[in-house]
Amino acid sequence: xxxxxLLLGGTAEARELAADLATRPGVRVTTSxxxxxxxxxxxxxxxxxxxxxxxxxxxxWLREHRVDAVVDATHPFAAGIxxxxxxxxxxxxxxxxxxxxxxxxxxxxxxWHSAASLAEAAALLPGLGRRVFLTTGRLxxxxxxxxxxxxxxxxxxxxxxxxxxxxxEVLLARGxxxxxxxxxxxxxxxxxxxxxxDSGGSATAPKLTAARELxxxxxxxxxxxxxxxxxxxxxxxxxxxxxxxxPR
Ligand code: NAP
Numbered sequence: 001x002x003x004x005x006l007l008l009g010g011t012a013e014a015r016e017l018a019a020d021l022a023t024r025p026g027v028r029v030t031t032s033x034x035x036x037x038x039x040x041x042x043x044x045x046x047x048x049x050x051x052x053x054x055x056x057x058x059x060x061w062l063r064e065h066r067v068d069a070v071v072d073a074t075h076p077f078a079a080g081i082x083x084x085x086x087x088x089x090x091x092x093x094x095x096x097x098x099x100x101x102x103x104x105x106x107x108x109x110x111x112w113h114s115a116a117s118l119a120e121a122a123a124l125l126p127g128l129g130r131r132v133f134l135t136t137g138r139l140x141x142x143x144x145x146x147x148x149x150x151x152x153x154x155x156x157x158x159x160x161x162x163x164x165x166x167x168x169e170v171l172l173a174r175g176x177x178x179x180x181x182x183x184x185x186x187x188x189x190x191x192x193x194x195x196x197x198d199s200g201g202s203a204t205a206p207k208l209t210a211a212r213e214l215x216x217x218x219x220x221x222x223x224x225x226x227x228x229x230x231x232x233x234x235x236x237x238x239x240x241x242x243x244x245x246x247p248r
Pocket of ligand 1: 008009010011032033034036049050051052053054055057058073074075077078079080081082084136137197
């Protein structure tokens with residue numbers, strides 16, 4: 001019978017995996033999306049949307065849909081679904097391959113400040129600048145809401161969820177972004193500090209180069225750890241290899 005692969009998605013890597021797996025005769029691929037983005041874009045293979053209802057719900061779904069293998073290709077900050085997938089693997093015996101793109105590393109010239117959380121990032125800002133380019137996504141911005149004397153340029157794919165800081169300008173945009181574009185944006189808005197999660201990948205990395213070229217400090221929010229006992233592969237080819245499928 002055809003193997004059924006469930007991709008836990010929401011990333012470029014999951015999209016790439018779906019495109020690859022959908023072309024393989026005899027492989028059935030379903031991508032699961034949380035449903036946070038209203039227009040997620042077309043995906044190859046089948047798509048299901050919305051939470052499973054915790055670990056038990058995910059385990060039930062895997063059994064009911066006769067899933068043979070799961071690839072957790074969710075965003076490095078999506079710690080809840082990654083933990084659920086690891087527990088569901090134990091409960092069902094269905095293998096889960098965890099794909100995590102590598103995090104970013106500072107290079108000479110970078111002025112990075114590491115933060116364990118959005119709250120810690122917010123606490124660092126008064127000592128670093130007055131005009132912040134905030135790129136940590138649309139959720140969790142309440143952590144910055146009390147910083148009344150700082151101007152925020154918030155960039156996110158969809159409208160950020162309130163509460164927001166009093167002096168906030170919103171820019172709706174979806175990557176990939178270019179170095180020239182990021183340099184122009186930082187200059188136009190006279191940003192003097194950048195805040196980002198350590199998302200990794202190339203699509204949103206040019207902002208880091210732009211900040212370095214302009215000599216700006218960057219607050220980098222560290223990733224949540226992987227669940228105990230889980231190890232990750234760094235890219236699509238390695239995930240396919242673990243599924244025992246060579247890249248096309
Ligand atoms: P999360 O905190 O790990 O997940 C919270 C709950 O959302 C999960 O327990 C699960 O609900 C549901 N969920 C998450 N991802 C799902 C998926 N792919 N399919 C079905 N249900 C899912 O996740 P999050 O940080 O809110 O991220 C949500 C999605 O957005 C992820 O798929 C991630 O890849 C994508 N994303 C996240 C970020 C980020 O910065 N966090 C950035 C870009 C993209 P149940 O317990 O009910 O199953």
